[in-house]
Amino acid sequence: MDGHGHGDGARKLSIVLPTYNEHRNLREVVRRLAELLDAALPGGYELIVVDDNSPDETWALAAELTHEFQELRVMRRSERGLASAVLRGWQAARGEVLAVLHADLQHDPEVVLALWNEIERGADLAVASRHMAGGGVNEWALHRRLFSRGAQLLAMLTLPGALGRLSDPMSGFFMVRRHAIAENTMSPLGYKVLMEVLVRCHIGWIAEVPYVFRERVDGASKITGMVVIDFLRHVLRLRLDTLPVGRFLRFCAVGFSGVFVDMGLLYLFSDSHALGWGLTRSKLMAAECAIVNNFLWNDVWTFRDLAGDQTGFRAKLKRFAKFNVICTVGLALNVLLLNAQFNLLGMNRYLANAIAIVVVTLWNFWLNTHLSWRVAEGQNTGRRME
Ligand code: GDD
Ligand code: MN
Secondary structure: OOOOOOOOOOEEEEEEEEEOOOHHHHHHHHHHHHHHHHHHOOOOEEEEEEEOOOOOOHHHHHHHHHHHOOOEEEEEOOOOOHHHHHHHHHHHOOEEEEEEOOOOOOOOOOHHHHHHHHHHOOOOEEEEEOOOOOOEEOOOOHHHHHHHHHHHHHHHHHOHHHHOOOOOOOOOOEEEEHHHHOOOOOOOOOOOHHHHHHHHOOOOOEEEEEOEEOOOOOOOOOOOHHHHHHHHHHHHHHHHHOOOHHHHHHHHHHHHHHHHHHHHHHHHHHOOOOOOOOHHHHHHHHHHHHHHHHHHHHHHHHOHHHHOOOOOHHHHHHHHHHHHHHHHHHHHHHHHHHHHHHHHOOOOHHHHHHHHHHHHHHHHHHHHHHHHOOOOHHHHHHOOOO
């Protein structure tokens, strides 16, 4: 890092400007941002240019500009990569809120104020969107529109939970609270830093602001075939990294513990040497106790992270009620499947039972993940975390 910082004080807002061959655009971007922010956030912001050793010496121009613009800092790296440049800038940033804006004037600096407004209202993440009323793309050729939408669709289908929360998850123009992303390990690849933030971090309130993606006037886009390959690899990596394998194994272990509770209590309730109750009554009681056992372990262990977002006794009771219903329906499904395979397909009854157990376990896991422990998911967009 070139030592061009001015003072070490904390800032409200740090904006990273990733650059690669933006010599002809940088001065104008910096000038306009400084003008807007000197008025809106005097002394409370910083601009960080992260340049990947551009052949056109954008880094030298940036260093020069630091004399004219007090809040400008420059980093010059020997690696390449838009997403990694942005994260590198954020690591060096001193702001409570972190932002990224492309340094080619395609992202209108004015929109920064609208994004900042949303953050001040309490949003954890504010995204400039092309795909909402008031937003758009200037004069894009049909093939570019189709390509852009195709990429978005593919990513949305692969990562619906995280990316489906906003209209333009492919945007490269946004602001995020540092504390919302601070504890996460990011492994950036390619262009889409926002995907990394959406998929890997716990983001509560998301706000969107419309913007029109301007035509490039100077310089050239750095999008190449390699960027497309990196995009596909990135989507796949995010999907694999966030598959709930560990959670599923915990869920199975808890289910296994439930079998012992059920067996033990069935003995205690029904055996003639113990309580000697009727078999049906004993089984119902034992099964319900196993459900309670499983719920408690799942709540403090399997789904701990999700349960933590929904505190209070009432919320817990609600989770339990849902869990109970799902398990009961699961049991009915189990019996039904076993019967169908055994009676209709003439399958071996133990194989049929094994298949039924696997299917019902997956069913239980999926439903409980989405209904019992993740009730707040769909409402997150408007949820206030603080
Ligand atoms: N440091 C660094 N390193 N900066 C880079 C690199 C890099 O390897 N590659 C690009 N940049 C900088 C550019 O200098 C520019 O400031 C910004 O990142 C965006 O790069 P462009 O090459 O201009 O991208 P684009 O405008 O064609 O497309 C991007 O933005 C669109 C809208 O957000 C892509 O992300 C599109 O997919 C997206 O639709
Ligand atoms: Mn661009």
